[in-house]
Amino acid sequence: MVPRxxxxxxxxxxxxxxxxxxxxxxxxxxxxxxxxAWLQSWQPLVERGFRVAAIDNRGTGQSTVSMxxxxxxxxxxxxxxxxxxxxxxxxxxxxxxxxxxxxQHLTIRNPHLVSGLVLAATTVGNPFGKxxxxxxxxxxxxxxxxxxxxxxxxRQYLVHAENLANDPDLFREFDRAVLADxxxxxxxxxxxxxxxxxxxxxSVRKIHVPVEIVAxxxxxxxxxxxxxxxxxxxxGSELTILPRAGHAFPLERPEAMVDAxxxxxxxxxx
Numbered sequence: 001m002v003p004r005x006x007x008x009x010x011x012x013x014x015x016x017x018x019x020x021x022x023x024x025x026x027x028x029x030x031x032x033x034x035x036x037a038w039l040q041s042w043q044p045l046v047e048r049g050f051r052v053a054a055i056d057n058r059g060t061g062q063s064t065v066s067m068x069x070x071x072x073x074x075x076x077x078x079x080x081x082x083x084x085x086x087x088x089x090x091x092x093x094x095x096x097x098x099x100x101x102x103x104q105h106l107t108i109r110n111p112h113l114v115s116g117l118v119l120a121a122t123t124v125g126n127p128f129g130k131x132x133x134x135x136x137x138x139x140x141x142x143x144x145x146x147x148x149x150x151x152x153x154x155r156q157y158l159v160h161a162e163n164l165a166n167d168p169d170l171f172r173e174f175d176r177a178v179l180a181d182x183x184x185x186x187x188x189x190x191x192x193x194x195x196x197x198x199x200x201x202x203s204v205r206k207i208h209v210p211v212e213i214v215a216x217x218x219x220x221x222x223x224x225x226x227x228x229x230x231x232x233x234x235x236g237s238e239l240t241i242l243p244r245a246g247h248a249f250p251l252e253r254p255e256a257m258v259d260a261x262x263x264x265x266x267x268x269x270x
Contacts, residue, residue: 002042004035004062009081015062016082018053020046023115024091025261027054028079028099030121030248031195032188034061034181037096040254045261053091055082057102059187068186069193076105083113090115092264094257096250097121097222098191101198108203116210116264120257121219121247123226124233125198130223132157140221157220158248170251204233210267211237212260216245216252238263 007014017035025045027038035054042052056063057075079102083089093114095103100122107114123129131137140157159170211234215227224241231239240260245252 015056028095030097068190070190094118216249221247
C-alpha cells in the first residue's frame with residue numbers, strides 16, 4: 001500500500017500519495033471515493049517511468065471533511081496547490097467523473113500546471129450535459145450515504161451488467177476505494193453540491209492541451225452523450241467509447257486509464 005502524505009491549505013488538510021520517478025501523472029477520483037481508487041493504475045505507469053500521484057478530494061479519504069457546500073473552484077484550487085507542491089508540473093491529469101469536472105476547472109484556471117488531460121466518464125455539466133435518470137441518481141446518493149439496500153442496488157448502475165454477473169469480486173477494489181477510509185455524509189453532500197453547479201460548456205473551449213476522453217458505452221450515471229459533447233467542445237480532443245463498460249470502467253477495464261495516459265503522453269512528445 002502506498003502511504004499517504006499531507007499538505008495544509010487555508011485550514012484544509014489535503015491528503016495525497018506519490019510514487020515513482022519521471023513525468024508526473026496526477027489522478028483525481030470520483031464522488032465519495034479516495035486516492036485508493038487508482039491503485040490498479042499506478043504500478044503499470046510507474047513501471048513505464050512515470051511519477052504517479054493521486055489526491056484525496058476534500059470531504060473524502062484522509063482530507064478534511066469541511067462543512068458543505070463545496071465548489072469546483074475550491075477543489076480545483078486544492079489540486080493546483082498539490083501540483084505546485086510536487087514541483088509545479090506540468091502534469092498529465094486524469095480525472096474520473098467528479099474528478100474529470102475538477103480536472104477541467106484546474107486546466108482552465110491553471111493551464112501552466114497541466115500538460116495533458118484524460119477526462120473519464122465526465123461532463124460539461126448543467127444545463128447542457130445529459131443528467132442520469134432520477135432513480136439512478138437517487139439510488140447512488142442513498143447508497144453512498146449508507147442506505148444498505150440502495151448500496152447494493154447502485155452497483156448495477158456503475159458497471160456493465162454482464163461484467164458484474166461474471167465477476168462477483170468485481171467490487172472488491174471499489175469497496176476498498178470507497179469504504180476503507182469511511183464515507184462521510186458531509187463530504188458526499190459537499191461534493192454533490194459542487195457537481196450540481198458544475199458548468200464548463202463555454203469555458204472548456206479554453207483548453208488547449210492534448211485531451212483523451214474515455215467513456216463506457218453503458219454508463220447510466222453520466223450517459224455517453226456527455227463524452228461526445230465534450231469531444232465536440234474541446235478542439236483536437238480524441239474520444240474513445242469502451243464497449244461493454246459502465247461508469248466505473250476502471251474497475252472493469254483498469255488498462256483503459258493507463259492506455260489513455262500513454263496516448264496523451266505520446267501526443268505531448270510529438
